[in-house]
Amino acid sequence: MQDKHDKVEKVVVLAAGFGTRFYPLTKAQPKEMLPILDKPVIHYVVEEIVNSGLDKILLIVGKGKESVINYFDSHEMDDKNEDHGGMDKFPEIFYVRQKKQLGLANAINYAHKFVGTEPFVVLLGDMIYDTPKGNQVVKQLIDVYNKQKCTVIAVEKLPRDRIKDYGIIDGDKIAENLWRVKGAVEKPDPANAPSDIGIGGAYLFTSEIFDYIKALKPGRNNEYQITDAISDMAKDHKVLGYRIEGGYHHIGDKESWIKTFIEFAKKDKRFKGWLPVS
Ligand code: G1P
Numbered sequence: 555m556q557d558k559h560d561k562v563e564k565v566v567v568l569a570a571g572f573g574t575r576f577y578p579l580t581k582a583q584p585k586e587m588l589p590i591l592d593k594p595v596i597h598y599v600v601e602e603i604v605n606s607g608l609d610k611i612l613l614i615v616g617k618g619k620e621s622v623i624n625y626f627d628s629h630e631m632d633d634k635n636e637d638h639g640g641m642d643k644f645p646e647i648f649y650v651r652q653k654k655q656l657g658l659a660n661a662i663n664y665a666h667k668f669v670g671t672e673p674f675v676v677l678l679g680d681m682i683y684d685t686p687k688g689n690q691v692v693k694q695l696i697d698v699y700n701k702q703k704c705t706v707i708a709v710e711k712l713p714r715d716r717i718k719d720y721g722i723i724d725g726d727k728i729a730e731n732l733w734r735v736k737g738a739v740e741k742p743d744p745a746n747a748p749s750d751i752g753i754g755g756a757y758l759f760t761s762e763i764f765d766y767i768k769a770l771k772p773g774r775n776n777e778y779q780i781t782d783a784i785s786d787m788a789k790d791h792k793v794l795g796y797r798i799e800g801g802y803h804h805i806g807d808k809e810s811w812i813k814t815f816i817e818f819a820k821k822d823k824r825f826k827g828w829l830p831v832s
C-alpha cells in the first residue's frame with residue numbers, strides 16, 4: 555500500500571500569465587478563456603485531469619482572470635442539465651489568487667499549503683494535451699512517478715525556431731522517451747541552448763520543489779522561473795524528463811490557437827461542412 559504522502563491526488567492549474575503573445579485581445583480577456591469550438595481552453599485542461607481519475611484541483615489565477623472562476627461556478631446549472639462538457643462529474647476546485655504576476659514559480663508557490671508534503675501535478679491553463687483515451691497526460695506522469703518516485707516533467711523535441719519559446723533541458727537520454735535532467739534554461743537563444751528538448755506544460759513535482767522555489771532569484775524577464783527551480787533541484791535530486799505519448803496544443807500564441815480551432819472543428823462531427831475550406 556502507498557504511504558499517504560506518496561500518492562498523487564492533487565493537481566494545480568495555473569491561469570496566471572499576462573498573455574502578452576495574444577495582445578491586444580488578452581488586455582481584457584484571459585487566454586485561458588479563448589474558445590476552442592464551444593468550450594474555453596481551461597475546460598479541456600480540467601477535463602484532462604478528471605479523465606485521469608483525479609478530482610482535487612487548485613486553480614491559481616492572476617489579475618483579470620475572474621471569468622475563469624465564473625466559468626467553473628456555472629457548473630451548478632450543469633448539475634441540473636447533467637451536462638459537464640465531456641466530464642463524468644465535476645471536480646472539486648479550489649482557488650487562490652496570485653497577488654502579483656511575478657512568474658510561474660511564484661504562482662506555484664501559492665500551492666504549498668494545498669499540497670503540503672505530497673507529490674502533485676502542475677498543468678498550464680493554456681495547454682491542451684491530445685493524449686490517447688485512458689492514457690491522459692496526468693496519468694502518464696503519475697505512472698512514471700510510481701515507478702521512479704521523483705519529479706517528472708513533460709518534455710518534447712523541438713524544431714530550432716521554437717527553442718526560444720520554451721524552457722530547455724540539459725540532460726542525458728536514459729531510455730526511450732526518458733531523460734535524466736541535469737539542468738534547464740528558460741527560453742534560451744537557440745545558439746546557446748543546451749539541447750533541443752523543451753519543457754511542456756505538465757509537471758509532477760515532489761514537495762522539495764518548494765525549497766528551490768523559495769530560494770530563487772528573479773530570472774528571465776525579471777520573473778521567478780520554474781525552469782530555474784527545476785535546474786537547481788536537479789543538482790540535488792533525481793529529476794526526469796518524459797516524452798508524453800500524444801501531442802499538445804499550446805494556445806499561448808495566435809497561430810497555434812487558430813490551427814487548433816480548425817483542427818478540432820474538422821474532427822468534430824457536429825460541425826461537419828461548416829468550415830469554408832476542408
Ligand atoms: C512556460 C514555461 C516554459 C515552458 C512553457 C511550456 O512558458 O516558462 O519553461 O516551456 O511554459 O508551454 P510560457 O509559455 O508561459 O511563456
